[in-house]
Amino acid sequence: MLTYYEVMTTDYGKLSAAADKWQSMAEEIRKVEHRYRDSVQKVTMGQTWVGVSATTAMTNFAGTRYEYQAAQIQAKATATLLRNAHQQFLELKKQLENARAEAVKAGMKVSEQGVVAYDYDRLTPAERNAARHDPDFAKSVRESEESWSEHIKAAVKSVDDADQNLKKDLEAVVKDGYGNKNDVSLGTGFNGDAGAVAQADDADKKTRADLSVLEMRDDETLDDYIKRLEREAVTRLTGNPQLAKMVSQVLEGSMTVGAFSAATGTSAWYGYKLFKTLNPPYPHANAPGTWLARGINARIAGAAPGSLLTKVPPRLVTAVTGSDEAAALGSHLVRNGSAYFVPTASEANLLTVAREGGLANAAKAAGALRGLGVVGGVAATGYGIANLATYTPDMIHDKPMKFATDLSGTAFNGSLTALTIAPNPVTLGLTVGTGVVYAGCLAWENREAIGKGLDKAGDWIGDKAGKLGSALNPFD
Known part of the structure; x- marks a missing residue:
């Protein structure tokens, strides 16, 4: 499982950079596929080569071109997964940072390893001495430390869950299927169905975005929250954020x-x-x-x-x-x-x-x-x-x-x-x-x-x- 320190110190920008490279790779493979189509596979398309060898070559060449196409799909799907993960990790890290800030505001200290402890340094020497000899105060401190610790652990676990889901999706993307047209390397080549994994991840991303809209933010009142939902509803219905803003203002x-x-x-x-x-x-x-x-x-x-x-x-x-x-x-x-x-x-x-x-x-x-x-x-x-x-x-x-x-x-x-x-x-x-x-x-x-x-x-x-x-x- 990921630790608090790993979540807070990891450079998530590398995911975005890797996504760009996978997308670029797909474009390069597309160029190779077109060259293969026009220079190699084209030989089997005419009437000059016939017979058993031509039929076998046609099947094998079509299979090779299929692998080029499947490689593009797999590369694009990988790019989508990495890009979506980059955005999600940044959002989840922000939630963890907010949890830490809330804990500090409530009188706690949070170490680089995510350990929560009451910040006695905020108290005067007399207050610290009185607090340490007050059993009720000590009990309330322990309960507060445990509560904030669980809050931060839950935020870290959200990042770990997202990380495990990314791993599962990446494993699914590279797993070749069986039975697609022109696929002659069943189960051992590139995954022509990888796009379905990316589409499912996009759907999850949209669901997360929809749920985040429904969440009330820390800096807004109930009245502000309802007005924001009204604007969001008009935006979703019309696809026009400016119209939503105008309707809200009116x-x-x-x-x-x-x-x-x-x-x-x-x-x-x-x-x-x-x-x-x-x-x-x-x-x-x-x-x-x-x-x-x-x-x-x-x-x-x-x-x-x-x-x-x-x-x-x-x-x-x-x-x-x-x-x-x-x-x-x-x-x-x-x-x-x-x-x-x-x-x-x-x-x-x-x-x-x-x-x-x-x-x-x-x-x-x-x-x-x-x-x-x-x-x-x-x-x-x-x-x-x-x-x-x-x-x-x-x-x-x-x-x-x-x-x-x-x-x-x-x-x-x-x-x-x-x-x-x-x-x-x-x-x-x-x-x-x-x-x-x-x-x-x-x-x-x-x-x-x-x-x-x-x-x-x-x-x-x-x-x-x-x-x-x-x-x-x-x-x-």
């Missing part, structure tokens, strides 16, 4: 504009709602996304007797818009007990309803429209939290505004979800505050793009204004 720009509009619009609207709830006659807040439900209920309540709307089954309406009867379980005293508030379906605190009447009544009070809003909000918030969890301290240091945008965006989604579940002045205030912060972070993070857009808009307006002035100027 989508990202559209989402940024949409997010900014949503944050500012929501903050303004719910800021107004918050002001209303804190001033007489103290109206209560409605959950986001219930405007349509309230409109449906109002239309049905005001429908004329015998009209089509009166024939809609009441259970269907409440299943979609929410049940006021179930929402009544969330009733409570207001203004120091001076008034009793019975909420409608859109005003009910679903947590209170669930506490008083169970989850089934909370679902009835929410209805399908509001329920979908809660599910979507929880999903968006969960995604945001998962995305934040992929940030490392270095990534935050390198891109602080991107982190601030993702953090405030997640907080905004969480506040909206809380408002959807429990509409009240507190959740209204949180939504307004996080929305303002999120909009500000978006604007600051994208300030350069916004500035360029404003410059272009200004140029366009100036150009149009100039043309309009010219058109209206009677002396022009």
Whole structure:
């Protein structure tokens, strides 16, 4: 098995150089084959030589030319195997280097032979003395050393596995087959089927490339990872990486504009709602996304007797818009007990309803429209939290505004979800505050793009204004 030292010190460039020589060899053999065809084998093609000797010569000469052709195939296949191995070994060595860097970053030392040990030199003398006399610390050090050692050994084994596969493929390439047309040296000549081995290796290379695309990189967040997969999908479908880049930029720009509009619009609207709830006659807040439900209920309540709307089954309406009867379980005293508030379906605190009447009544009070809003909000918030969890301290240091945008965006989604579940002045205030912060972070993070857009808009307006002035100027 290969060692850590061998993997880290081997010159893999020799594989690429050898591949080039094998490819060059195939070209030289092709030239020899053509000369043989035109000068030697050609003798058996005419009518001047006939008989048993001519037939035997024709068979032998065709067999010789077949060997020249098989030699070319074998040489090209060998070149392909070596070239693919060169690329794979470089990738695997990089993985091993990354594993070593991660171990060092975690406080380990890694020797030239790949031996992992805790780096006590990083500690002060007092810390080293205390650590060596702390059994719990010593245990955690041993566990960390073993874990990082196994991590590095696994990376070395990946290189060794690739090396063993290369050996197996090279042995298969030089093994002559049986029964090909004009093959008169069955099992002892050049392998005319070597191309199949190279094709299989190319397929493995493509699979490795596809899998590497699906792996999340160390320097990207969950959000970056998904955007990269989107670009890769468009590239694979169209074969046009520039189109994929353009589509990604358009989508990202559209989402940024949409997010900014949503944050500012929501903050303004719910800021107004918050002001209303804190001033007489103290109206209560409605959950986001219930405007349509309230409109449906109002239309049905005001429908004329015998009209089509009166024939809609009441259970269907409440299943979609929410049940006021179930929402009544969330009733409570207001203004120091001076008034009793019975909420409608859109005003009910679903947590209170669930506490008083169970989850089934909370679902009835929410209805399908509001329920979908809660599910979507929880999903968006969960995604945001998962995305934040992929940030490392270095990534935050390198891109602080991107982190601030993702953090405030997640907080905004969480506040909206809380408002959807429990509409009240507190959740209204949180939504307004996080929305303002999120909009500000978006604007600051994208300030350069916004500035360029404003410059272009200004140029366009100036150009149009100039043309309009010219058109209206009677002396022009």
